[in-house]
Amino acid sequence: QVWLVESGGGVVEPGRSLRLSCVASGFPFSSYGIHWVRQAPGKGLEWVAVAAILRDGGQNFFADSVRGRFAMSRDNPKNTLYLQINSLRLEDAAVYYCARDSGVARMDVWGQGTTVTVSS
Amino acid sequence: QSALTQPASVSGSPGQSITISCTGSNSDVGGYNYVSWYQQSPGKAPKLIMYDVNNRPSGISNRFSGSKSGNTASLAISGLQAEDEADYYCVSYTNSNSWVFGGGTKVTVL
Numbered sequence: 385q386v387w388l389v390e391s392g393g394g395v396v397e398p399g400r401s402l403r404l405s406c407v408a409s410g411f412p413f414s415s416y417g418i419h420w421v422r423q424a425p426g427k428g429l430e431w432v433a434v435a436a437i438l439r440d441g442g443q444n445f446f447a448d449s450v451r452g453r454f455a456m457s458r459d460n461p462k463n464t465l466y467l468q469i470n471s472l473r474l475e476d477a478a479v480y481y482c483a484r485d486s487g488v489a490r491m492d493v494w495g496q497g498t499t500v501t502v503s504s
Numbered sequence: 505q506s507a508l509t510q511p512a513s514v515s516g517s518p519g520q521s522i523t524i525s526c527t528g529s530n531s532d533v534g535g536y537n538y539v540s541w542y543q544q545s546p547g548k549a550p551k552l553i554m555y556d557v558n559n560r561p562s563g564i565s566n567r568f569s570g571s572k573s574g575n576t577a578s579l580a581i582s583g584l585q586a587e588d589e590a591d592y593y594c595v596s597y598t599n600s601n602s603w604v605f606g607g608g609t610k611v612t613v614l
Contacts, residue, residue: 488556489539490552490555491540491550
């Protein structure tokens with residue numbers, strides 16, 4: 385069975401850091417791009433970042449709103465993608481989903497999400 | 505990157521057809537056939553219901569159809585059913601190696 389599971393969310397003070405994990409199972413993890421998408425309470429979906437698989441290797445891309453504060457790393461043997469969130473802001477509070485991309489904008493497998501709360 | 509524009513809400517009676525629009529620019533929707541649509545019920549993760557403008561994943565009802573004209577993509581739902589009540593989001597690839605979602609449309613079945 386194909387699935388993704390996020391973890392690492394929690395309550396964090398503004399300015400602190402947090403690392404989220406996305407563990408995959410049931411498909412060749414290293415062959416797929418994986419997105420992070422977040423959803424603030426009561427709001428819509430916002431694209432955050434992607435660990436893309438390109439012809440000449442992997443590359444990470446970030447939304448303007450998080451570039452410079454967020455980082456990603458991929459551990460293919462562990463089938464895990466990490467999202468490092470630094471200098472947390474109140475507006476980073478959201479449910480963070482990871483999603484597999486089977487094309488270019490074909491997010492066909494989603495995790496259940498992990499919740500990040502930013503509060504002092 | 506500005507969010508794609510979707511109507512906040514669309515409603516219809518059971519059996520009717522509705523259409524949700526998703527308007528962007530030449531840099532995203534108009535420039536690529538990489539538009540997909542997601543259905544999200546309260547408290548659940550989004551679910552892919554259309555990709556590459558007009559392709560349905562396996563298991564998605566043929567009551568859902570997608571199209572695109574210029575900078576606007578559309579999702580049509582025919583034979584509206586109570587189970588279709590949910591939030592719907594479009595997303596497009598952009599020319600800056602990013603992806604942009606629409607603001608979401610709440611579909612209500614009257």
